[in-house]
Amino acid sequence: MSTTDDLPEIEPSRLGGTAIIRRGLALSPAIKDGLWLTIALAILSTVGGSVIPILIQRTVDSGLGDGGTTSVGDIAGFLCIAAVLILFTGGVAYWMRIRLFVASETGLAQMRVDAFRHVHDLSMLTQNSERRGVLVSRVTSDIDQVSQFLQFTGIQIVVSLGQILVATAIMAYYSWQLTIVVLVCFLPLAISLKWFAQRLSDAYDIVRRTVGEMIAVIGEPVVGASVVRAYAIEKRTQDRVDTGIKGNLDANVKAQKLVAVTFAASGVAGGLANGAVIAIGVVLGVAGDLSMGTVIAFAFLVGLFVGPVQTATQVLTDAQNAIASWRRVIDLLDTPADVVDPGAAGRPLPGGALSARFDHVTFAYPGGPAVLKDVDVEIAPRQRVAVVGETGSGKTTFAKLLTRLMDPTEGVVGLGTSAGTWQDISDVSFADLRSHVLMVPQEGFLFDATLRDNLLYGRKDATDRELVGVIDELELTDWFASLPHGLDTQVGQRGESLSAGERQIVALVRSALADPQLIVLDEATSAVDPQTELRATRALDKLLDGRSSVTIAHRLSTAENADRILVFDAGRLVEDGSHAQLVDGDGVYARLHASWVAQASISGPQAVAEPS
Numbered sequence: 001m002s003t004t005d006d007l008p009e010i011e012p013s014r015l016g017g018t019a020i021i022r023r024g025l026a027l028s029p030a031i032k033d034g035l036w037l038t039i040a041l042a043i044l045s046t047v048g049g050s051v052i053p054i055l056i057q058r059t060v061d062s063g064l065g066d067g068g069t070t071s072v073g074d075i076a077g078f079l080c081i082a083a084v085l086i087l088f089t090g091g092v093a094y095w096m097r098i099r100l101f102v103a104s105e106t107g108l109a110q111m112r113v114d115a116f117r118h119v120h121d122l123s124m125l126t127q128n129s130e131r132r133g134v135l136v137s138r139v140t141s142d143i144d145q146v147s148q149f150l151q152f153t154g155i156q157i158v159v160s161l162g163q164i165l166v167a168t169a170i171m172a173y174y175s176w177q178l179t180i181v182v183l184v185c186f187l188p189l190a191i192s193l194k195w196f197a198q199r200l201s202d203a204y205d206i207v208r209r210t211v212g213e214m215i216a217v218i219g220e221p222v223v224g225a226s227v228v229r230a231y232a233i234e235k236r237t238q239d240r241v242d243t244g245i246k247g248n249l250d251a252n253v254k255a256q257k258l259v260a261v262t263f264a265a266s267g268v269a270g271g272l273a274n275g276a277v278i279a280i281g282v283v284l285g286v287a288g289d290l291s292m293g294t295v296i297a298f299a300f301l302v303g304l305f306v307g308p309v310q311t312a313t314q315v316l317t318d319a320q321n322a323i324a325s326w327r328r329v330i331d332l333l334d335t336p337a338d339v340v341d342p343g344a345a346g347r348p349l350p351g352g353a354l355s356a357r358f359d360h361v362t363f364a365y366p367g368g369p370a371v372l373k374d375v376d377v378e379i380a381p382r383q384r385v386a387v388v389g390e391t392g393s394g395k396t397t398f399a400k401l402l403t404r405l406m407d408p409t410e411g412v413v414g415l416g417t418s419a420g421t422w423q424d425i426s427d428v429s430f431a432d433l434r435s436h437v438l439m440v441p442q443e444g445f446l447f448d449a450t451l452r453d454n455l456l457y458g459r460k461d462a463t464d465r466e467l468v469g470v471i472d473e474l475e476l477t478d479w480f481a482s483l484p485h486g487l488d489t490q491v492g493q494r495g496e497s498l499s500a501g502e503r504q505i506v507a508l509v510r511s512a513l514a515d516p517q518l519i520v521l522d523e524a525t526s527a528v529d530p531q532t533e534l535r536a537t538r539a540l541d542k543l544l545d546g547r548s549s550v551t552i553a554h555r556l557s558t559a560e561n562a563d564r565i566l567v568f569d570a571g572r573l574v575e576d577g578s579h580a581q582l583v584d585g586d587g588v589y590a591r592l593h594a595s596w597v598a599q600a601s602i603s604g605p606q607a608v609a610e611p612s
C-alpha cells in the first residue's frame with residue numbers, strides 16, 4: 001500500500017570532521033566543562049613514565065660510571081623518588097579519567113535524551129521512512145561510539161602526543177645525534193601511517209556494514225520464529241545466518257591483518273631504533289661523548305615511542321568512526337520536525353465534548369499524489385461517526401490528520417465546541433491536544449510490564465481504586481476477576497501473554513482512563529472468541545458514550561450502529577448520511593454493505609469484513 005521511496009528521510013550532512021566535532025561539542029557543552037584541566041592532567045600523567053629513564057641514567061652513571069660513588073642509600077633514594085613519581089602519576093591518571101568520564105557521559109546523556117525526544121517530535125512520515133532499528137541505533141550505539149572515543153581514544157591522543165614530545169625533549173637534551181638516529185628509524189612508519197589509516201578506515205567500514213547485515217539476518221528469524229517453523233525453512237534461514245556471520249568474520253580478519261601489520265612494523269622500528277641507539281651510543285661512549293647511563297636511558301626512551309606509534313593507526317580509525325557516528329546523531333537532531341508543537345504559545349481547548357471540522361482539506365504524502373481531496377465536513381459534539389471505504393481510499397489518512405499526526409497539504413483541520421467556536425488544530429499545544437483527542441490504534445501497543453503500568457499510560461497519577469473503577473464502568477469486572485494476579489499481571493513483551501482480545505480490552509481501559517473528549521479509533525480486525533468479543537463491544541460502547549468519536553469501521557455492526565457514516569472513495573468524501581439513508585441507494589456504501597453481508601453470511605455474524 002505505502003511506498004517509502006519518496007518519504008522524507010534524515011538527510012546526511014556535508015559537514016567536515018572538524019565542523020562535526022565543533023557542532024557535537026556545542027550540542028553537548030558539558031563535555032567541555034573543565035576540559036583544559038583534564039588535558040593538563042593527561043599530560044602530567046605521562047611525566048612519571050618519562051622521568052624514570054632520567055633516574056636510571058643518574059643511578060647507573062653515579063654507581064657504575066668512572067669513579068662511581070653511589071651508595072645503597074642513594075639507590076634507595078632514587079627508588080623512593082621513582083615510587084613517589086609512579087604513584088603520583090597513577091593518581092593523576094585516575095583523576096583525569098574520572099573527570100573525563102563524568103564530563104563526556106554527562107554531555108552524551110543529554111545528547112541521548114535530546115535525540116530520543118527528537119525522534120518523537122519527527123512526524124510519522126519521517127519515522128516510517130527511517131527504519132526503526134536505524135533510529136534506535138542513532139540514539140544508542142552511535143552515541144556509544146562517540147563516548148568510547150572521548151573516554152579512551154581521544155585522551156589517548158593527548159597522552160601519546162605528550163609522551164612522544166616529553167621523550168623527544170629528554171632525548172634531545174641527552175644527545176642530539178642519538179635523537180636523530182631514533183627519529184630516522186621511526187620516520188618510514190610515521191610517513192606510512194596515513195596510508196595505513198585510510199586502509200584501516202576502509203576495512204572497518206566493511207566491518208560495520210557486515211555487522212548491520214549480520215544483526216539483520218539474525219534478528220529477522222528470531223522475530224519471525226513462528227513463520228520459520230511453520231514453513232519449515234530452518235535450513236534456508238540457517239544458511240542466511242551462516243553467510244551473514246561468515247561475511248562479518250572475513251571482514252574482521254581482513255581488518256585485523258592490517259592492524260597486525262602496523263603493530264609488527266612499529267615493533268620492527270622500535271627494535272631497529274634500540275639496536276642503533278646501543279651501537280651508535282657505544283661508539284659515542286667510547287669516544288667519550290656519552291655516559292653508559294645515558295645509552296641505557298635512551299633504550300627506555302625509545303620504548304616510550306613504540307606504544308603511541310602502535311596505537312596511532314587505531315586511534316585514527318576510531319576517530320573516523322566516532323566522527324561518522326557523531327554526524328549521524330547530529331543529522332537526526334538537525335532534521336526539522338514537520339509537525340510543530342506550539343507549546344506554551346498554543347491556544348487552550350475548551351472542556352466538554354468536541355466537534356471537529358475539515359475545511360477543504362487536501363493531503364498528499366511527500367512526492368506522491370493527493371490521497372485526500374478537498375474534504376469538507378463537520379462532526380458535531382457527541383456524534384458517533386463511522387468512516388468506511390475501500391482499502392486505500394484515505395480513511396487512515398483522515399484519522400491521522402484529525403489527531404494531528406500529520407498536517408494537511410491544503411485546508412485547515414479545526415476543533416470546536418457546541419457554541420460554534422473553532423480553532424485550528426495546529427494552534428493547540430501537543431499536551432492539550434493529546435489530553436482531549438485520543439487515537440486508539442487497531443493493536444494497542446502494550447509494554448513489557450504489569451497490567452497496572454500499561455493502564456497508567458492512560459493517566460499516570462491514577463490510583464488502583466480509580467483503575468478498578470474504570471474497569472467496572474466498562475463492565476469488565478468479570479474479566480478482571482479472571483486475571484490470576486489482577487493489576488500485577490505481567491503482560492509480556494508487546495502484551496504477548498494476553499490474547500488479542502484481551503489486548504484490545506486493555507487498550508480500551510487505558511483510553512477510558514485518559515478520558516478524552518474526541519476518540520479516533522481504528523477498529524480492531526483480529527478475530528477473537530465470542531465472549532471476549534462481547535466484552536470488548538460492550539466496553540467500547542461505554543467508552544464512546546457521551547464522547548465524540550470517529551471510528552474507521554471494519555465491521556458491519558459498527559457502521560450500522562453509528563449516528564453517521566462518512567464514505568470515502570479514492571480520497572474523496574463521496575457519501576455522508578446514516579445507515580438507513582445510505583444502505584438502499586446505489587452508491588459506494590450500498591455496495592460495501594452488500595459485500596459485508598455476503599461475507600458475514602459465509603463466516604458468521606461477527607465476521608470481520610475488510611471491504612476490497
Ligand SMILES: Nc1ncnc2c1ncn2[C@@H]1O[C@H](COP(=O)(O)OP(=O)(O)OP(=O)(O)O)[C@@H](O)[C@H]1O
Binds near residue numbers: 397398
Ligand atoms: N506513509 C505513506 N506514504 C505514502 N503513501 C501512503 C502512506 N500511507 C498511505 N499512503 C497512500 O495513501 C492512500 C490512502 O491510504 P490510507 O492508509 O489512508 O487508506 P485506508 O483507506 O486507510 O486503507 P486501509 O483500509 O487499507 O487501511 C493509499 O493510496 C496509500 O497507498
